Amino acid sequence: MIIGVPKEVKDHESRVGIVPSGVKALVDAGHKVIVETKAGELSSMPDDDYKHAGAEIAGSAADVWRRADMVVKVKEPIAREFPFLRDDLVLFTYLHLAPLPDLTNELLKKTVTGIAYETIKDGHGTLPLLTPMSEVAGRMAVQVGATYLEKERGGRGLLLGGVPGVPPAQVCIIGGGTVGTNAAKIALGMGAIVTLIDLNLNRLRELDDIFGGRVYTLASNSYSIGQSVKHADLVIGGVLIPGAAAPKLVTKEMVSKMKTGAVIVDVAIDQGGCIETAHPTTHSDPSYLVDGVVHYCVTNMPAAVPHTSTLALTNATFPYVMKLAKMGVTAAMKNDIGIREGVNTYKGNVTYPAVAQAQGKTAKNVSDLIQ
Numbered sequence: 001m002i003i004g005v006p007k008e009v010k011d012h013e014s015r016v017g018i019v020p021s022g023v024k025a026l027v028d029a030g031h032k033v034i035v036e037t038k039a040g041e042l043s044s045m046p047d048d049d050y051k052h053a054g055a056e057i058a059g060s061a062a063d064v065w066r067r068a069d070m071v072v073k074v075k076e077p078i079a080r081e082f083p084f085l086r087d088d089l090v091l092f093t094y095l096h097l098a099p100l101p102d103l104t105n106e107l108l109k110k111t112v113t114g115i116a117y118e119t120i121k122d123g124h125g126t127l128p129l130l131t132p133m134s135e136v137a138g139r140m141a142v143q144v145g146a147t148y149l150e151k152e153r154g155g156r157g158l159l160l161g162g163v164p165g166v167p168p169a170q171v172c173i174i175g176g177g178t179v180g181t182n183a184a185k186i187a188l189g190m191g192a193i194v195t196l197i198d199l200n201l202n203r204l205r206e207l208d209d210i211f212g213g214r215v216y217t218l219a220s221n222s223y224s225i226g227q228s229v230k231h232a233d234l235v236i237g238g239v240l241i242p243g244a245a246a247p248k249l250v251t252k253e254m255v256s257k258m259k260t261g262a263v264i265v266d267v268a269i270d271q272g273g274c275i276e277t278a279h280p281t282t283h284s285d286p287s288y289l290v291d292g293v294v295h296y297c298v299t300n301m302p303a304a305v306p307h308t309s310t311l312a313l314t315n316a317t318f319p320y321v322m323k324l325a326k327m328g329v330t331a332a333m334k335n336d337i338g339i340r341e342g343v344n345t346y347k348g349n350v351t352y353p354a355v356a357q358a359q360g361k362t363a364k365n366v367s368d369l370i371q
C-alpha cells in the first residue's frame with residue numbers, strides 16, 4: 001500500500017500523523033510511505049529522520065494526496081484540502097464530522113472511506129484514540145496550574161509542593177477519569193495535597209486503591225464541590241458525560257468564594273467546561289481573571305507539547321495504520337469491529353449514526369455495505 005502523510009495545515013496544529021519509527025515499520029513490511037516535506041518539523045521530527053526511516057519526501061501536499069492509497073493525518077481536512085479528496089481514497093484521521101456538513105458532503109461526493117480516530121472502539125468499549133490526548137492534557141494541567149500559581153503569572157505566589165516547614169498547595173480535581181487520574185499523579189508527584197471528586201463511587205474505590213490512599217476521594221455533589229473548591233489553590237476540571245455538554249459543577253458563586261490568586265484549569269472546556277465562569281481560550285491568550293481567580297481554559301492543550309502529543313497519539317493510532325495497510329481496508333473492516341466503528345463515510349454513504357443524525361441524513365450500516 002502507498003501511505004501518504006501530509007503536513008497539517010489547520011491553524012495551530014503542530015502534530016503529524018506518522019512518526020519515523022512508524023515509517024520504518026511500514027517500509028520493512030513492504031509498503032511505501034510518502035511524507036510531505038516539513039510534515040514533522042513542528043513536532044521536532046525533521047525530514048532527515050523520515051528519509052533515514054525509508055520515507056520518500058514529497059515537495060507538495062498535492063503530490064502526497066495524489067499518489068497515496070491511504071492518507072494518515074491528525075486533523076480533519078479543511079477547505080483548501082478538499083480538492084485533494086478523490087474516489088477510493090482512504091482517509092484515517094480525527095474527523096469530528098457531526099458539525100461539519102461541508103466536509104461530510106465532500107467525503108460523500110468523492111466516495112472517500114473516512115475512518116475517524118475518535119469513533120474507533122477497543123475491546124472494552126472505550127475510545128483508545130482519544131485517551132492519549134486526555135493523558136497529555138491531564139498531566140499538563142498540573143504543570144500549567146503550578147506555573148500560574150506563581151506571582152508573576154497572576155497567582156497567589158505559591159510553590160505547589162511547599163518546602164519543609166511550609167505546607168504544600170491544595171489541588172482539587174473534579175472528574176476521576178483519564179484527565180483526572182493523570183493530573184492526580186503529577187500533582188502528588190510534585191508534593192501537593194490532592195482531592196479527587198467523581199460521581200462514580202466504583203471509580204472512587206479504584207482511585208483509592210490506585211493511589212494507595214494518598215489522595216482524598218469525595219463523592220460529587222454541590223456541597224462537597226463547594227467546600228473543596230473554596231479551600232483549593234488549584235482546581236482542575238476533568239468531567240465528561242459522553243456525547244453531552246459538560247455540567248457546570250463549579251458555580252459563579254463558588255468561584256467568588258475562592259482564594260484570591262487561586263487557579264482554575266478547566267480541561268473539560270472543549271465540551272463547554274465544568275466551571276460556570278470558564279470560556280474557551282487559546283495558546284496565544286490562554287488565561288484571564290474572574291474575582292481574582294486565574295482561569296486557564298485552552299481547548300487544545302496538547303498542541304503546546306507537539307513532540308509528546310504526536311508520539312502519544314501515534315503510539316495509539318499506528319497499530320491500526322499497520323493493520324489497514326497489511327490487510328487492506330475492506331478486509332480490516334470485516335475483521336475488526338473496532339475499525340468498523342471508526343468508519344464514518346463509505347462509498348458515498350454516512351455510516352456513523354450520530355453524524356447522520358446531526359446532519360439530517362440517513363446512516364447506512366457499514367457491515368451491510370462491505371458484504
Ligand SMILES: NC(=O)c1ccc[n+]([C@@H]2O[C@H](COP(=O)([O-])OP(=O)(O)OC[C@H]3O[C@@H](n4cnc5c(N)ncnc54)[C@H](O)[C@@H]3O)[C@@H](O)[C@H]2O)c1
Pocket residue numbers: 131133134135137174175176177178179180197198199200203220238239240241246247249266267268269270271298299300301302
Ligand atoms: N482541553 C483539552 O485540550 C482537552 C484534551 C483532552 C481531553 N479534554 C477533555 O477533558 C474531559 C475529560 O476527559 P477524560 O478523557 O478524562 O474523560 P473520562 O470519561 O475518562 O472521565 C470523565 C470522568 O468524569 C466523571 N464525571 C461525570 N459526571 C461527573 C460529575 N457530575 N461529577 C464528578 N465527576 C463526574 C466520570 O465519572 C468520569 O470518571 C473531556 O471533556 C475531554 O474532551 C480536553
